[in-house]
Amino acid sequence: xxxxxxxxxxxxxxxxxxxxxxxxxxxxxxxxxxxxxxxxxxxxxxxxxxxxxxxxxxxxxxxxxxxxxxxxxxxxxxxxxxxxxxxxxxxxxxxxxxxxxxxxxxxxxxxxxxxxxxxxxxxxxxxxxxxxxxxxxxxxxxxxxxxxxxxxxxxxxxxxxxxxxxxxxxxxxxxxxxxxxxxxxxxxxxxxxxxxxxxxxxxxxxxxx
Numbered sequence: 786x787x788x789x790x791x792x793x794x795x796x797x798x799x800x801x802x803x804x805x806x807x808x809x810x811x812x813x814x815x816x817x818x819x820x821x822x823x824x825x826x827x828x829x830x831x832x833x834x835x836x837x838x839x840x841x842x843x844x845x846x847x848x849x850x851x852x853x854x855x856x857x858x859x860x861x862x863x864x865x866x867x868x869x870x871x872x873x874x875x876x877x878x879x880x881x882x883x884x885x886x887x888x889x890x891x892x893x894x895x896x897x898x899x900x901x902x903x904x905x906x907x908x909x910x911x912x913x914x915x916x917x918x919x920x921x922x923x924x925x926x927x928x929x930x931x932x933x934x935x936x937x938x939x940x941x942x943x944x945x946x947x948x949x950x951x952x953x954x955x956x957x958x959x960x961x962x963x964x965x966x967x968x969x970x971x972x973x974x975x976x977x978x979x980x981x982x983x984x985x986x987x988x989x990x991x992x993x994x
Contacts, residue, residue, distance in 0.1 A: 795821055803829045811980050813840050815958070818972040828969070831962040833951070840933060841956040842906060843981035845931035846871045851902040853878055855912045855937075855972075862971035863908075870982045873906075877950040878915055896922060903928040909935040910970030913946055920949050928970070933972050938965035 799820050805813045806905055812834050819828045850869075852875045854860050860877050870928060878895050895915065898905070899922050907930050909916045916935050933955055937943070940963050947959055958973055 792821075794961070799826075802826055802914075808834075812887070814980060815839070815973055815976045818976045819969055820989055822968050822972045823966075825964070827962070827964070828960070830894070831960050833959050833961055835956050835958075838956045838958050839977060839980065842932040842977050843984065844907050845871060845904065845980045846978065847985060849873050850904050850906060851876060852902065852906045852908065853898055853902065854908045855915045856910060856967055858967045859908050859910050863926070863974050865911055865977050866978050869976055876902075879912060886892055896917065896926070900926060901936070906931050906933050907933045907935075908970050908974055909933065909937055910965070910967035911937050913937045913939050913943060916961075917942075917946055920953065923953065925957065930955055933993045934970055935958075935959045936965040936969040936973065938963060949969075 788991060794815055799817050803816070803820070803826060806829075812947065814835075816829055816832060819832065820826055826853060847869060850865070852873050854863070855878050857877050859985065860875050864875055872916050878898060890976060899919070903926075907916075907919060909919075914935065916933070919930070919933070923930075933950065934960075935947075935950065935957065943963060944961075947961055950957055960969065962971060
């Protein structure tokens with residue numbers, strides 16, 4: 786997020802319209818960013834975090850685990866901030882972001898990457914089928930994602946997919962609505978990077994003192 790006077794003014798308006806509620810300060814910061822990029826206050830009640838999602842994501846960033854995304858749009862949106870912070874590698878599961886289902890070649894990409902990077906962070910902002918395939922892989926293969934961020938929009942099967950994710954043991958952040966989009970996933974993850982990086986710098990300063 787580009788921090789300037791206009792950004793601060795917009796965030797102040799968001800703070801006036803919504804309350805922190807039962808969210809932690811870190812979770813609320815993520816929510817502010819989602820509302821900021823979408824202009825939609827509904828996301829305040831549509832986003833769900835597992836209790837350890839941000840902590841698990843921050844630990845994975847610090848350990849420089851790979852990040853697997855479902856579209857080049859997200860890859861492009863998160864790499865600039867990663868390059869100035871944690872330097873995690875980013876891989877795109879589906880090179881063709883307009884493809885709605887896997888062809889024979891693409892069907893091999895997810896299992897291969899999942900086996901190679903069993904604790905990766907997954908960011909799904911566009912293609913629900915990738916999330917479905919990932920959830921199918923978890924019980925049968927020795928993979929345990931550090932974090933799943935899913936914001937894909939959709940009307941068909943999305944509720945069932947989210948229920949399956951909710952009932953899993955995987956740390957995740959999800960949007961419980963037919964709304965969504967890759968821009969939300971970028972906002973969530975860049976917010977996580979900022980939170981984790983600021984915490985790490987504070988820890989380093991405390992050690993030095």
